[in-house]
Amino acid sequence: MKILVCTLLFSLISILFQTGTAMAEEIQSLRGSVGVDEESEMIPNRRTMAVDGGIDVNYEDQPPLIPHSIDKTRITLDENSCLGCHSKENQKITNAVRPPKSHYRTREGKKLRQITTGRYFCTQCHVPQAYTKPLVNNDFKN
Numbered sequence: 118m119k120i121l122v123c124t125l126l127f128s129l130i131s132i133l134f135q136t137g138t139a140m141a142e143e144i145q146s147l148r149g150s151v152g153v154d155e156e157s158e159m160i161p162n163r164r165t166m167a168v169d170g171g172i173d174v175n176y177e178d179q180p181p182l183i184p185h186s187i188d189k190t191r192i193t194l195d196e197n198s199c200l201g202c203h204s205k206e207n208q209k210i211t212n213a214v215r216p217p218k219s220h221y222r223t224r225e226g227k228k229l230r231q232i233t234t235g236r237y238f239c240t241q242c243h244v245p246q247a248y249t250k251p252l253v254n255n256d257f258k259n
């Protein structure tokens with residue numbers, strides 16, 4: 118009897134599991150159906166959304182989205198081309214938005230003359246947007 122119940126339970130769980138996987142398969146990532154261990158095709162470069170005056174944030178303290186293309190910018194150990202326009206000195210000429218005071222403070226709150234290392238890799242937090250169809254619906258409300 119015990120064995121029968123166990124087998125039944127096992128079949129039920131595996132059916133549930135299979136339906137779950139089938140449902141998950143309907144959502145396709147940008148890689149398509151290419152396995153993670155296989156080389157995928159490069160995804161086509163999408164046109165970046167350029168929005169005059171910036172893109173509204175959705176919640177308090179959100180890193181604002183980048184409202185312009187960053188295809189030509191490079192952030193390496195030696196150069197950060199975002200700062201070519203956004204640094205305190207250059208933004209006076211380029212009219213790019215000046216990074217807030219938080220970006221010129223260490224984790225301990227000490228003021229610095231330069232962008233703190235914790236904020237050096239801008240695209241860790243700030244990202245541009247492209248004209249694409251969302252992969253999944255999202256009804257997040259602020």
Ligand code: HEC
Nearest residue numbers: 169170171181182183187190198199202212213214239243
């Ligand atoms: C050629 C100059 C230039 C470069 C390089 C540049 N930006 Fe910008 N950026 C601007 C200008 C100008 C604006 C203001 C656009 C507007 O509001 O219409 C802007 C706006 C932004 C904003 C929006 C700020 C807000 O409050 O809405 C963010 C974030 C940003 N840039 C981040 C970056 C990052 C990160 C990089 C590097 C990957 C970068 N930018 C490179 C000129 C530049």
Ligand code: HEC
Nearest residue numbers: 178179180199203214215216217219236237238239241242
């Ligand atoms: C650790 C995450 C993080 C990194 C890295 C980072 N930022 Fe930000 N940034 C934020 C957040 C969060 C805000 C909005 C809140 C605030 O004022 O701090 C912001 C705001 C901004 C703004 C908007 C200022 C305004 O007045 O509207 C600009 C411009 C900006 N960042 C530029 C940069 C640049 C350029 C870099 C790289 C040198 C960078 N950020 C790196 C998180 C980050």
